Amino acid sequence: MxxxxxxxxxxxxxxxxxxxxxxxxxxxxxxxxxxxxxxLTVLFSMVVGLVYAYVVGRICLLSNGKPLMEWLESxxxxxxxxxxAIMLCGYYFMVATSVVRQFTxxxxxxxxxxxxxxxxxxxxxxxxxxxVWQGIEAMGRMHFIVLLFGCVLMGLNFLLLWSYYDxxxxxxxxxxxxxxxxxxxxxxxxxxxEISAVLFLLPYFKKNIQAARAAxxxxxxxxxMILVTVVMIIAVFGVKIVNALSYPSFAALGIVEVGKFMERxxxxxxxxxxxxxxxxxxxxxxxxxxxLSFIFxxxxxxxxxxxxxVSAFISASSIYSWPRNSNFIEYIFTSLSAYLLVNNYxxxxxxxxxxxxxxxxxxxVQGGAAT
Amino acid sequence: MKKQNNGADSQGSExxxxxxxxxxxxxxxxxxxxxxxxxxxxxxxxxxxxxxxAVLSIAGITDKASVNxxxxxxLSEYREQSGLAREGDPFQALLYRMLAVGGIRSLETLYDxxxxxxxxxxxxxxxxxxxxxxxxxxxxERRGVEEPSTQTVVRGxxxxxxxSILTNISLLRTKIKSPNLRIEYKIIGQQTRTTVAVAYxxxxxxxxxxNEVHRRLDAIETDSILDSGYIEEFIHEKKYSPFPLLQNTxxxxxxxxxxxxxxxxxxxxxxPFALLAPVTFFxxxxxxxxxxxxxxxxxxxxxxxxxxxxxxxxxxxxxxxxTTFHQEMLPTPLLISIAAQREGVPFPAIIEAMIMELxxxxxxxxxxxxxxxxxxAISIVGALVLGQAAVQAGLISAAxxxxxxxxxxxxxxxxxxxxxxxxxxxxxxMMILAGSFGVFGIMAGLMVLLTHLSGLRSFGVPxxxxxxxxxxxxxxxxxxRAPWWAMNKRPALFGKPGTSRQGKQEKKAxxxxxxxxxxxxxxx
Numbered sequence: 069m070x071x072x073x074x075x076x077x078x079x080x081x082x083x084x085x086x087x088x089x090x091x092x093x094x095x096x097x098x099x100x101x102x103x104x105x106x107x108l109t110v111l112f113s114m115v116v117g118l119v120y121a122y123v124v125g126r127i128c129l130l131s132n133g134k135p136l137m138e139w140l141e142s143x144x145x146x147x148x149x150x151x152x153a154i155m156l157c158g159y160y161f162m163v164a165t166s167v168v169r170q171f172t173x174x175x176x177x178x179x180x181x182x183x184x185x186x187x188x189x190x191x192x193x194x195x196x197x198x199x200v201w202q203g204i205e206a207m208g209r210m211h212f213i214v215l216l217f218g219c220v221l222m223g224l225n226f227l228l229l230w231s232y233y234d235x236x237x238x239x240x241x242x243x244x245x246x247x248x249x250x251x252x253x254x255x256x257x258x259x260x261x262e263i264s265a266v267l268f269l270l271p272y273f274k275k276n277i278q279a280a281r282a283a284x285x286x287x288x289x290x291x292x293m294i295l296v297t298v299v300m301i302i303a304v305f306g307v308k309i310v311n312a313l314s315y316p317s318f319a320a321l322g323i324v325e326v327g328k329f330m331e332r333x334x335x336x337x338x339x340x341x342x343x344x345x346x347x348x349x350x351x352x353x354x355x356x357x358x359x360l361s362f363i364f365x366x367x368x369x370x371x372x373x374x375x376x377x378v379s380a381f382i383s384a385s386s387i388y389s390w391p392r393n394s395n396f397i398e399y400i401f402t403s404l405s406a407y408l409l410v411n412n413y414x415x416x417x418x419x420x421x422x423x424x425x426x427x428x429x430x431x432x433v434q435g436g437a438a439t
Numbered sequence: 440m441k442k443q444n445n446g447a448d449s450q451g452s453e454x455x456x457x458x459x460x461x462x463x464x465x466x467x468x469x470x471x472x473x474x475x476x477x478x479x480x481x482x483x484x485x486x487x488x489x490x491x492x493a494v495l496s497i498a499g500i501t502d503k504a505s506v507n508x509x510x511x512x513x514l515s516e517y518r519e520q521s522g523l524a525r526e527g528d529p530f531q532a533l534l535y536r537m538l539a540v541g542g543i544r545s546l547e548t549l550y551d552x553x554x555x556x557x558x559x560x561x562x563x564x565x566x567x568x569x570x571x572x573x574x575x576x577x578x579x580e581r582r583g584v585e586e587p588s589t590q591t592v593v594r595g596x597x598x599x600x601x602x603s604i605l606t607n608i609s610l611l612r613t614k615i616k617s618p619n620l621r622i623e624y625k626i627i628g629q630q631t632r633t634t635v636a637v638a639y640x641x642x643x644x645x646x647x648x649x650n651e652v653h654r655r656l657d658a659i660e661t662d663s664i665l666d667s668g669y670i671e672e673f674i675h676e677k678k679y680s681p682f683p684l685l686q687n688t689x690x691x692x693x694x695x696x697x698x699x700x701x702x703x704x705x706x707x708x709x710x711p712f713a714l715l716a717p718v719t720f721f722x723x724x725x726x727x728x729x730x731x732x733x734x735x736x737x738x739x740x741x742x743x744x745x746x747x748x749x750x751x752x753x754x755x756x757x758x759x760x761x762t763t764f765h766q767e768m769l770p771t772p773l774l775i776s777i778a779a780q781r782e783g784v785p786f787p788a789i790i791e792a793m794i795m796e797l798x799x800x801x802x803x804x805x806x807x808x809x810x811x812x813x814x815x816a817i818s819i820v821g822a823l824v825l826g827q828a829a830v831q832a833g834l835i836s837a838a839x840x841x842x843x844x845x846x847x848x849x850x851x852x853x854x855x856x857x858x859x860x861x862x863x864x865x866x867x868x869m870m871i872l873a874g875s876f877g878v879f880g881i882m883a884g885l886m887v888l889l890t891h892l893s894g895l896r897s898f899g900v901p902x903x904x905x906x907x908x909x910x911x912x913x914x915x916x917x918x919x920r921a922p923w924w925a926m927n928k929r930p931a932l933f934g935k936p937g938t939s940r941q942g943k944q945e946k947k948a949x950x951x952x953x954x955x956x957x958x959x960x961x962x963x
Binding site for chain 1: 886
């Protein structure tokens with residue numbers, strides 16, 4: 069039986085692909101560049117993200133319903149498809165390892181200081197590989213519940229912090245010059261470009277138009293989540309304190325108290341974020357396995373032993389690729405962001421151009437409903 | 440119509456052996472295969488023109504009165520010498536005219552003779568004929584209809600299924616008096632030859648589910664089916680899952696309600712537990728009583744059940760995680776109190792919790808197995824010696840006793856015993872994760888569970904329906920139980936819109952009407 073996902077499940081997968089790690093470190097970075105106008109930067113990046121999501125949606129509409137790499141192979145030939153697959157495989161491997169490292173760092177620093185980080189990374193990867201093992205249908209359902217849970221808790225966080233908001237922290241408005249916004253927009257726009265993951269989910273949608281819709285809505289919600297986080301941390305801490313905190317989004321939650329009997333409930337509130345991080349890793353690994361299977365021509369379902377080996381490799385890569393956390397943070401805001409922009413914007417724009425240039429017979433496009 | 444289950448039959452060669460026309464050969468065969476014990480009854484008779492006949496039955500599984508009636512009807516015809524004389528062929532006369540007992544079928548092989556006797560039928564042999572008659576005289580001592588022992592309710596029917604499949608089906612038929620209630624029978628188990636009934640509502644149940652149930656039942660090849668639990672394990676999709684993929688119940692009203700919502704029931708002879716398929720995760724938190732009492736209290740109780748399920752699965756692990764890794768979450772006075780209690784305890788929280796949980800499991804198992812008469816004594820020993828004395832001895836902390844006790848009580852709140860059992864199993868895995876990785880470990884475990892649940896299907900229906908995939912129509916009976924007048928449609932199991940089960944209730948009209956009549960009364 070062919071696995072299928074619905075529009076809302078695809079949408080949930082895509083939001084979880086972007087938002088969880090974006091709300092962890094990006095808000096602080098944006099605030100450090102555009103200060104109290106950071107919310108404006110996020111809005112600009114959302115516009116860029118939506119334009120990109122539209123282009124990705126157009127690529128979705130051109131699809132013939134086959135998995136991305138098979139489709140590209142049928143249009144550009146085996147050699148070109150293989151080169152694209154290797155580039156994307158490298159990209160998704162790097163992004164997956166960096167997300168695992170990001171998650172591991174957070175858990176190690178905030179929750180489990182004495183636990184070996186390799187053990188934490190291994191747990192993260194094994195849980196995510198298990199999700200991949202269950203298939204896209206199970207992942208779609210799981211992502212939907214995780215997103216629902218995340219949205220409810222995010223709303224709760226926002227409300228619990230209400231009494232701590234100081235709206236004067238946003239003043240003066242429009243103080244930052246456009247060039248500051250331009251440089252700050254690049255990073256969130258890069259992260260929003262991860263929406264291109266929808267192309268790997270294409271064969272699981274009933275119609276291509278569902279994928280295009282999911283991409284647009286997911287960009288909008290992910291951008292909104294980043295926006296809410298940015299607004300929340302500026303309103304609670306003000307610009308100066310935000311810059312001194314490693315994880316300002318979660319530091320804000322740490323100050324929440326319920327009456328006099330519940331303190332530091334942020335651990336519970338963070339469970340939703342943890343769930344979405346597991347979900348995020350799972351989707352990157354899903355795509356990574358898909359590309360690996362295409363490159364090596366593997367038709368069968370990945371064996372448990374291979375899955376374990378890949379888990380160990382990804383865990384080890386995420387831990388040992390960056391000797392210090394400072395190296396990792398630098399990597400996120402320099403190399404990775406550049407890589408995101410190049411891979412997603414440049415590569416997929418090239419693919420789109422190629423698809424329009426090398427048009428095939430009209431019956432290659434899936435169903436009338438697709439267009 | 441009863442269908443013989445497919446599959447290799449070790450007694451295939453015996454099936455091919457036809458009955459002998461010599462009555463003595465057939466009797467000898469029956470004695471060879473079934474024995475000559477006091478339960479094997481052979482009544483020899485001489486009928487018209489001194490033709491020899493015999494009635495074979497097994498005491499205990501046949502109804503004595505029916506067997507006597509059978510013999511009497513044969514002899515009375517002989518006395519009158521009318522029927523056989525007129526008919527000419529004694530076998531035809533027996534089959535169509537003489538026997539005053541319902542349910543007769545003709546047998547042709549020796550194997551059929553054995554099977555008929557073992558099913559509680561009486562076999563009539565007639566000398567000179569290589570055929571026999573099997574007469575339905577089934578009966579014997581079986582437990583009657585009693586209150587269900589596992590799914591009791593305060594308000595609602597008190598009758599529960601018994602071991603007899605006929606009793607169970609009659610209970611079902613008294614609840615649903617519709618020709619759309621279809622019941623199809625099968626024989627499963629080469630040695631036990633257990634009768635299994637598949638019940639469904641024509642026009643409500645999905646044909647593909649009914650066919651799938653039949654297909655899976657037909658595929659069972661086994662020696663024995665002694666309870667519906669055997670069937671459950673044979674036919675559910677996932678081989679390895681701690682979660683039940685079929686619902687079992689002792690309550691005829693629960694089966695009737697399931698059938699009316701499109702589920703298919705499997706009733707097994709010898710088991711008071713009938714099965715319902717397909718089932719979703721949320722069905723296990725619904726109790727029959729939810730629909731007999733007011734919807735507001737039913738909703739409240741349902742929420743309590745979900746909370747209890749999570750408490751029974753996670754409470755000890757949360758205690759371990761918080762006391763071991765995240766002490767900052769506790770208010771200072773509570774933290775000091777717990778720390779003071781744990782001061783003399785020689786074990787880390789995870790070991791302490793494991794000891795207590797395992798002790799409780801042992802007590803629970805002993806409680807089920809031990810003779811009832813000494814049950815209370817053991818309970819006192821368990822509660823006082825292993826609880827209070829262990830705390831006083833400094834082996835465990837009082838807080839841990841509270842956590843374990845509450846967890847144990849919470850596990851009994853879930854209406855479905857098998858879902859409660861799943862929570863018990865998962866609890867141990869969660870405790871190990873919490874002891875190793877704190878809240879992060881619990882979250883990792885929950886993610887594995889969520890993914891696992893998301894991948895489960897029961898007869899093609901996703902296990903987490905109607906939450907994921909989202910089926911809006913079914914949400915009226917998940918976390919809340921909407922009033923009956925608002926549940927106009929049956930739940931949609933396969934994503935199609937649910938079919939209508941009642942007329943649109945004009946709630947406002949009814950209330951305004953009653954208000955009016957009240958005013959009129961006052962006016963008069």
